[in-house]
Every structure is written in C-alpha cells, then in structure tokens.
Amino acid sequence: MKHINIREAKATLTALVDAAEAGEPITITRHGKPVAAIVPINEARKIYPEKPSLAEYLLSFPGWPEGFEPERDRTQQSREVNL
Numbered sequence: 001m002k003h004i005n006i007r008e009a010k011a012t013l014t015a016l017v018d019a020a021e022a023g024e025p026i027t028i029t030r031h032g033k034p035v036a037a038i039v040p041i042n043e044a045r046k047i048y049p050e051k052p053s054l055a056e057y058l059l060s061f062p063g064w065p066e067g068f069e070p071e072r073d074r075t076q077q078s079r080e081v082n083l
Contacts, residue, residue, distance in 0.1 A: 003027045006035070 002024060009016060009028045016026050020038045028036040052060065059068070 001025050001027055003029055003034070005032075006030050 004026060006028055016038050020040050023040050026038040027034045
C-alpha cells in the first residue's frame with residue numbers, strides 16, 4: 001500500500017484516484033500518521049455495503065402477505081406548509 005502525505009495528496013488527487021481505480025489502495029498521512037485511505041470502490045463496498053431504502057426495508061418484513069403493495073392514502077388533503 002502506498003503512503004502519501006496530505007499536502008502531496010491534494011496536489012495529485014487525480015493520479016491517486018486513477019491508482020485506486022486500477023486497484024492500488026493509498027494511505028494518506030498527516031504528520032506521518034495514517035488518517036485516511038483511498039481504495040477501489042469494490043473494496044469500499046465490501047466494508048460499507050449499500051443499505052436498502054426505508055421502503056425496501058419495511059417491505060422485507062416477513063409478515064406482509066405475498067405480493068403486498070402499499071398504497072398511499074390520497075383521499076386526505078395535503079396540509080400546506082409555509083417555509
């Protein structure tokens with residue numbers, strides 16, 4: 001893994017992103033201590049997988065009947081909001 005200080009990282013960000021895209025992780029240091037990393041997106045997704053939306057999460061509940069499709073109650077008038 002390549003180590004680079006933050007000042008140099010600012011100056012060469014495009015090259016660092018290109019290197020990460022090619023599969024090379026990079027550690028960014030400040031005063032010689034690691035503080036951040038630039039990693040390929042597939043590695044980041046392993047660490048931080050995408051989470052389902054609230055609607056997807058609620059629909060994943062096993063208690064819903066097969067083929068359940070929630071409907072929005074459009075009979076009630078929307079309230080007005082003044083910003």
